[in-house]
Amino acid sequence: MTEEIPARRLRSGQRARIRVWDRASGAIRDVHESRERLYEAPNWTADGRLVVNGDGLLWTLPADGSAPPRAIAANGLPDVNNDHVLSPDGVTVFASANDWHIWAVPLAGGDARRVTNDDGGMHFLHGISPGGTLLGYVRLEPEGDNWWASATIHTVRIDGSGDVAVTTDPGPADGCEWTPDGEWILFNTEQFSAEPGHAQLARVRPDGAGLEQLTFDERVNWFPHVAPTGDVVVYLSYPPGTTGHPADLPVELRLVSVGDWQRPTTLVALDGGQGTINVPSWSPDGSAFAFVDYPVDTVSGDASGNEQERP
Numbered sequence: 248m249t250e251e252i253p254a255r256r257l258r259s260g261q262r263a264r265i266r267v268w269d270r271a272s273g274a275i276r277d278v279h280e281s282r283e284r285l286y287e288a289p290n291w292t293a294d295g296r297l298v299v300n301g302d303g304l305l306w307t308l309p310a311d312g313s314a315p316p317r318a319i320a321a322n323g324l325p326d327v328n329n330d331h332v333l334s335p336d337g338v339t340v341f342a343s344a345n346d347w348h349i350w351a352v353p354l355a356g357g358d359a360r361r362v363t364n365d366d367g368g369m370h371f372l373h374g375i376s377p378g379g380t381l382l383g384y385v386r387l388e389p390e391g392d393n394w395w396a397s398a399t400i401h402t403v404r405i406d407g408s409g410d411v412a413v414t415t416d417p418g419p420a421d422g423c424e425w426t427p428d429g430e431w432i433l434f435n436t437e438q439f440s441a442e443p444g445h446a447q448l449a450r451v452r453p454d455g456a457g458l459e460q461l462t463f464d465e466r467v468n469w470f471p472h473v474a475p476t477g478d479v480v481v482y483l484s485y486p487p488g489t490t491g492h493p494a495d496l497p498v499e500l501r502l503v504s505v506g507d508w509q510r511p512t513t514l515v516a517l518d519g520g521q522g523t524i525n526v527p528s529w530s531p532d533g534s535a536f537a538f539v540d541y542p543v544d545t546v547s548g549d550a551s552g553n554e555q556e557r558p
Contacts, residue, residue, distance in 0.1 A: 254303045254326060255494065255522065257285045260544040265289060265299065267310060268500070268514055268536045270474075275515060278312040278537070286316065287522030288329035289537035291530045292354070293337045297537055300327050305340060305352065310530070310537065320356035329525045330372045334405075335379040341405070343372045349384060351405065362407045373470075373526065374424035374432070376453075380404060383423040383432060386412075400434055402453065413455050419446065421492070422470040424527060426477060426505075429453070433461075433471040433480065444490030448482060448508070461508045468501075470524050476533035479504055481514070483524050494521035495541060518542050 257263060263286045265278040278297065279286070286306070290298040296307045299316065303326030306316035319340070330343035333354070340352045341362065347369040349362040363370045367388065374383035381402045388397040397417040403410040414420055416438045423434040432453055435446040439460045448462040448471050462468050467485035469492050474480070484499040485492070498520050503511040517523070517540040528537045 254301070254328075255285050255287070257282065257541070258495070258543060261541055262544070263287075263301075264540050264542065265297065265308070266538055266540065268538070270534050270536070273514075276312075278310060279308055279315060285522070285541075286539055288331065288525040289528050289539065290331060290333050290340070290526055291528060291535075291537055292333060293531050298331065298333065298340055298354070299539070300329050300331060300342075303327060303345070305331065305342060307354070310535075319352065319354065321350075321352045322358045324350055324352055324359035328371075329522050330384075332372060332375045332382075332526055334375060335377065341372055341375065341382055343370060343384070349382060349403075362405060363403065364407055364410075366410070371421070373422050373434075376402075376425050377427060377429045381453075383413075383425065385421050385423060400432065400451070413451060413453060414458070415455075419491075421446075422525075424472060425453070426450075426473050427475055428477060431457075433473060435469045435471065435482075444488070448480075462503075462511075463509065466499075470526075472524060472527050472529060472536075473505070474529050474533040474536075475531060477505070481524070481528075481536055482511075483520070484511075484513075485520065492521055494519070496520045498523065500524065500536075500538060 264280045268275050284301045286299045286301040295310050297310050299306050305319040308316040325344040325346045327342045327344045349370045349372045351360045369387040371385040386401045398419045400413040400423045418438040420436040423432050431450045433450050436449050437446050448468050449460050451458045465487045467489040469483045471480050471482040484501045499516050500514045501511040519540045524538050
């Protein structure tokens with residue numbers, strides 16, 4: 248099995264800012280800022296909280312910023328990464344851990360349960376079906392140090408049975424998430440491009456039929472998240488030439504109508520990437536969207552005129 252990697256840490260002078268974009272006004276408000284812990288990937292609960300990960304743990308905090316994050320007591324849960332989703336009933340957090348399995352964790356705290364089986368693959372969770380019976384994940388089957396030798400979209404029942412490959416092309420794919428009506432799975436993939444790393448958004452029926460490319464631009468597009476209202480999608484857009492989904496780059500969050508994928512609107516340009524919106528981040532009513540950015544403090548310049556990081 249591929250060696251476990253440690254949780255990400257903040258760089259010198261860097262902050263993790265958990266933020267919310269309001270759909271009606273377009274305003275962005277800060278929910279929580281940390282210079283000590285690198286938080287990632289907000290989910291949004293029905294009772295107005297956010298779920299994030301940091302230091303290998305899952306945390307909750309009020310989406311209005313009225314209290315700091317509190318760790319979820321998850322007995323037996325290995326260190327988690329930034330792939331986690333909430334069950335539709337709001338009772339369970341399903342999370343990918345650094346043992347490369349998916350785990351079920353009570354949102355209120357309690358004993359964690361491993362979902363996936365020892366089948367030789369790495370399991371990176373990204374979505375749950377509207378009925379809450381199926382999980383959508385990216386299955387990696389590494390060759391040596393090449394994690395992305397084979398990356399396919401799979402579904403599996405929440406009890407770990409019935410694992411099915413939705414896509415079969417081995418090229419890199421990620422970010423699989425159901426539309427609210429359950430008719431499509433949205434994801435990002437490189438299979439439509441001959442240029443390594445040039446991911447674009449696509450959709451496919453849950454049974455693997457009807458594969459369709461949705462975006463056709465020079466940027467590198469990842470992690471499509473459809474609003475609960477079903478009419479718009481927010482996704483992460485990297486600069487042209489980016490390979491994979493690295494951290495600490497100038498990226499954009501873009502909004503696009505599901506009826507007009509070729510005319511996205513840039514909501515915000517930010518310092519981020521990995522950790523910003525890896526998972527479904529919409530509020531349950533579709534009125535707001537949570538994300539994380541990672542700005543680095545700078546001073547005005549040194550004697551040579553070069554900008555310097557603040558210690």
